[in-house]
Each structure stands twice: as structure tokens, then as C-alpha cells.
Amino acid sequence: MDEQRSQAYLALIQELLECPGGEEPDILNRHLELVDGGFVQVCEWVAVQLQEVGQENQGVFCRKALCL
Template sequence: MDENRLRAYLNLIQLLLSCPAEEEGEQLQEHSEFVDSGLIKVMQQVPSRMAADGDRA
């Protein structure tokens, strides 16, 4: 996966986690170019990476 694309996915995930729930749909529409199977794959990997990082902290 392209590093820039991965960074965009991670930025979108962070945006979705930090925005009010009622704005999630709007944010997804605004960033629709990143709503694809790659985003889903990264979203599935984020929790396990966060847990691994927590184990190292």
C-alpha cells in the first residue's frame, strides 16, 4: 500500500474518531475518495496495532 494513501486512511480514521457522531456521515462523504476496501483493511488493523503499542508502553 502506498505510504501517502496509508497516511490518508489513518488521518481519516482519526478524524472519524474525534468528530461528533452526527458528523461521521458528512466526513465520509467529504473524503469519499478514501472510502474503499483499503480503508476497511486499515480500520481492521488499527485496534491490534494500538494494543501492541500499549503492550510496549
Template structure:
């Protein structure tokens, strides 16, 4: 995915997203673990931006995959609201 006006950090986010999209199924945790310094709210946002791009480019499978990764990572980072237990 090519972007304009991106910061060096965003470039690293998008490079990690490219690696996720290209890695063999099941190796996503290893890909993410290889760059722990990038696993933050900004990366979750980059995942969602890229998922939106793919959704608009008629690539729903890539969009769903990235949304899944974003949701799981947001949960792990404490960014995703957890339902209250009653």
C-alpha cells in the same frame, strides 16, 4: 496513531481515521462523505488495523467504534458477505 513505512495513501487513510475519532458523535457520515476517494477496501483494512491497535492499547471503545465503521462501510462497498435468503 503513528505508523512506520506507510504509503501516501495509507497516510490519508490514517488521517481520515483520526478525523473520525475526533468528530462529534453523529457527524461520522459527513466526515466519510468529505473523502469519497478514500472509501475502498484499503480504508476498511486500515480501520481494522487501527481497531486492533486500540484493542491492544486498552481502548476498547475506540476499537469497537472503528470496527462498526469498517463493517458498515464494507457492507456499502459490497465487501461484506450478505447472508443468503432462503
């Protein structure tokens, strides 16, 4: 996975974390080119990182984003 793709995944995750509830499917649909195995890996990595620093809710959200 190249750096540019990783940054795109992280930007998408940040957008999902900051969006109003219920807009997640629309955001994912606008970025379907990023919804792949690499995105799943980065979501899991971000979820672990968030939970390690005490941001449990956001970590759980990242894992749920994989199911949308």
C-alpha cells in the same frame, strides 16, 4: 498500498475518532475517494491496535465506521 495513501487513511480515521457523534457519515462523504478496500483494511488494523492498548471503545468505533 503506498505510504501517502496509508497516511490519508490514518488521517481520516483520526478525524472520525475525534469528531462529534453523528458527523461520521458527513466526514466519510467528504472523503469518498478514500473509502475503499484499503480503508477497510486500515480500519481493522487500527481497531486491533487500539484494543491491544486498552482503548476498547475506540477500537469498536473503528469497526463500526466500516458499517456507516
